[in-house]
Amino acid sequence: MKLLSPAQTRALDQATIRAQYTTSTALMERAADAVTNWLLNELLLDYDTEIHVCCGPGNNGGDGLVVARNLHRAGYRVHLWLLPAARHSPDFTHQQQQLPAGLAGQQISPNQLPAIAAGAVVVDALFGTGLSRPLEGAAAALVRHINDSGAMVVAVDMPSGLYADAPQPADCAVVRADFTLSFELPKLAFLLPQNAGFVGDWRLLPIGLDQEVIHNTAVDRFFVTADELRGQLPKRPKFSHKGTFGHALLLAGSKGKMGAAVLATQACLCGGAGLVTTRVPAAGYDILQISAPEAMCLTDPDTDCITELPDLAPYDAVGIGPGLGQHDDTRMVLRQLLETAQVPLVLDADALNLLGAYPDLQNLLPPNSLLTPHPKEFERLVGEPARDDYHRLDQLRDFAGRTRCYCVLKGAYTALAAPDGTLYFNSTGNPGMATGGSGDVLTGLLLALRAHRHLSPLTAALLGLHAHGRAGDLALPHTGHAGLLASDIVRFIGPALEELMG
Numbered sequence: 001m002k003l004l005s006p007a008q009t010r011a012l013d014q015a016t017i018r019a020q021y022t023t024s025t026a027l028m029e030r031a032a033d034a035v036t037n038w039l040l041n042e043l044l045l046d047y048d049t050e051i052h053v054c055c056g057p058g059n060n061g062g063d064g065l066v067v068a069r070n071l072h073r074a075g076y077r078v079h080l081w082l083l084p085a086a087r088h089s090p091d092f093t094h095q096q097q098q099l100p101a102g103l104a105g106q107q108i109s110p111n112q113l114p115a116i117a118a119g120a121v122v123v124d125a126l127f128g129t130g131l132s133r134p135l136e137g138a139a140a141a142l143v144r145h146i147n148d149s150g151a152m153v154v155a156v157d158m159p160s161g162l163y164a165d166a167p168q169p170a171d172c173a174v175v176r177a178d179f180t181l182s183f184e185l186p187k188l189a190f191l192l193p194q195n196a197g198f199v200g201d202w203r204l205l206p207i208g209l210d211q212e213v214i215h216n217t218a219v220d221r222f223f224v225t226a227d228e229l230r231g232q233l234p235k236r237p238k239f240s241h242k243g244t245f246g247h248a249l250l251l252a253g254s255k256g257k258m259g260a261a262v263l264a265t266q267a268c269l270c271g272g273a274g275l276v277t278t279r280v281p282a283a284g285y286d287i288l289q290i291s292a293p294e295a296m297c298l299t300d301p302d303t304d305c306i307t308e309l310p311d312l313a314p315y316d317a318v319g320i321g322p323g324l325g326q327h328d329d330t331r332m333v334l335r336q337l338l339e340t341a342q343v344p345l346v347l348d349a350d351a352l353n354l355l356g357a358y359p360d361l362q363n364l365l366p367p368n369s370l371l372t373p374h375p376k377e378f379e380r381l382v383g384e385p386a387r388d389d390y391h392r393l394d395q396l397r398d399f400a401g402r403t404r405c406y407c408v409l410k411g412a413y414t415a416l417a418a419p420d421g422t423l424y425f426n427s428t429g430n431p432g433m434a435t436g437g438s439g440d441v442l443t444g445l446l447l448a449l450r451a452h453r454h455l456s457p458l459t460a461a462l463l464g465l466h467a468h469g470r471a472g473d474l475a476l477p478h479t480g481h482a483g484l485l486a487s488d489i490v491r492f493i494g495p496a497l498e499e500l501m502g
């Protein structure tokens with residue numbers, strides 16, 4: 001799915017109106033009907049619930065007026081509140097004229113705010129994508145009042161006061177919604193940790209916007225769904241053999257962190273690599289052979305860390321990092337790998353920390369390498385803390401462009417930046433995956449997909465990120481959030497990949 005800017009969203013509305021020979025008020029009614037249906041069918045409003053619909057002066061407010069009218073007609077207890085404004089959008093004015101006699105909107109002011117009971121439902125239709133500056137005056141007062149009320153808050157399109165794709169100054173008034181009901185496509189703001197407290201759970205309501213126009217709108221950021229990836233992993237041919245699916249080499253593990261090597265190895269095997277060889281320090285030999293008998297094990301002469309790079313000739317892809325440690329000798333192995341590798345590389349964990357501590361190594365990164373930092377590792381990599389989540393995305397794009405690599409930023413809605421600056425957000429996964437070792441599993445899985453001979457670097461990365469989160473989602477009903485372990489993710493990699501097969 002494309003992540004549109006507010007200007008592109010407006011253009012899409014206009015194009016839809018032209019393409020479908022409809023009107024802006026009819027489109028507004030579609031949007032408002034979708035919100036009304038969600039309130040009735042998903043929130044299961046009952047007739048006793050006190051409902052406050054708060055409307056701003058633009059089309060977001062216009063949506064709110066239609067929702068209020070719908071609910072009032074259906075017999076619900078609706079209170080309608082209007083923000084004072086010098087100008088209203090034409091569609092707002094039109095919808096205001098359609099209000100039934102029994103539903104007079106009352107104007108609020110900073111010292112006359114509605115009494116909202118804690119058990120009430122507030123429909124926030126103050127501002128949507130047209131927000132152009134931070135809220136102040138009556139709007140800010142009403143937003144703070146809503147946030148303090150304890151009521152259930154459902155935001156229409158956007159939580160009011162939040163920008164769709166840019167940061168707002170600290171301490172601005174922004175609605176803290178329980179649910180945000182957005183039309184057709186998500187907004188970038190929904191995907192960033194800093195906005196979680198405002199957006200709540202978000203849902204997309206289809207309103208029939210023109211698919212051809214969406215198709216023709218150029219964007220450089222995407223929210224990647226299962227529908228878009230299904231079929232992209234080639235089916236295994238009947239006469240395939242273990243040589244068909246690539247031989248992966250993993251360099252991982254150090255004293256006390258051999259488990260990371262095990263998890264990444266298991267994930268690489270479950271990710272479908274034909275053959276997996278893992279190089280571990282000598283002390284890891286028994287551990288690895290017992291816990292991953294399907295993999296081959298190469299031991300380093302050193303007991304506790306990796307000090308030598310094996311001959312790379314047999315391998316189709318190399319992964320390095322999980323549990324690696326940052327010993328000087330290990331750093332030399334990393335340097336040698338970067339200088340000599342002719343096959344795709346996946347770099348994680350301590351390999352990234354070394355790239356951060358010795359930035360000259362970054363100049364050696366072969367183009368199209370895949371790096372998988374979490375935000376702290378990413379900060380070490382770029383050597384500068386981000387001002388906010390938007391700035392971090394800019395840094396991610398810059399890094400991918402500068403190194404000509406694919407760089408991941410792990411978390412909920414993991415982001416992937418491509419060398420051309422395009423951003424892809426992953427849609428799968430759950431907070432149960434915030435547990436030690438999940439990242440090692442991701443590295444192993446991505447390594448398997450990079451060893452696959454028929455996947456582009458981008459497709460391999462997108463499939464791996466999706467399948468990793470999906471495996472976590474499939475494990476969840478069996479484990480619960482607290483009980484979900486990285487090894488549970490490994491168990492469900494197979495079923496998650498199966499869903500994506502052509």
Ligand SMILES: NC(=O)C1=CN([C@@H]2O[C@H](COP(=O)(O)OP(=O)(O)OC[C@H]3O[C@@H](n4cnc5c(N)ncnc54)[C@H](O)[C@@H]3O)[C@@H](O)[C@H]2O)[C@@H](O)CC1
Binds near residue numbers: 028132139
């Ligand atoms: N495709 C879609 O997404 C559709 C969107 N519609 C609705 O239309 C909304 C966008 O409508 P608008 O463009 O009218 O925008 P808004 O309703 O978000 O607000 C725009 C108005 O508020 C004013 N304003 C902006 N920031 C302000 C501030 N901080 N303080 C005071 N006033 C401020 C503007 O000058 C303008 O008058 C969407 O969010 C959605 O709710 C639907 O009606 C139809 C379909």
Ligand SMILES: Nc1ncnc2c1ncn2[C@@H]1O[C@H](COP(=O)(O)OP(=O)(O)O)[C@@H](O)[C@H]1O
Binds near residue numbers: 374412429432
């Ligand atoms: N709240 C969450 N929602 C979705 N995925 C998550 C969440 N928390 C963590 N994950 C995923 O789990 C993995 C954690 O990786 P990482 O931080 O490297 O863990 P570790 O170093 O312990 O292996 C990442 O792929 C991340 O996207």
Ligand SMILES: [K+]
Binds near residue numbers: 060124125158160
């Ligand atoms: K809103």
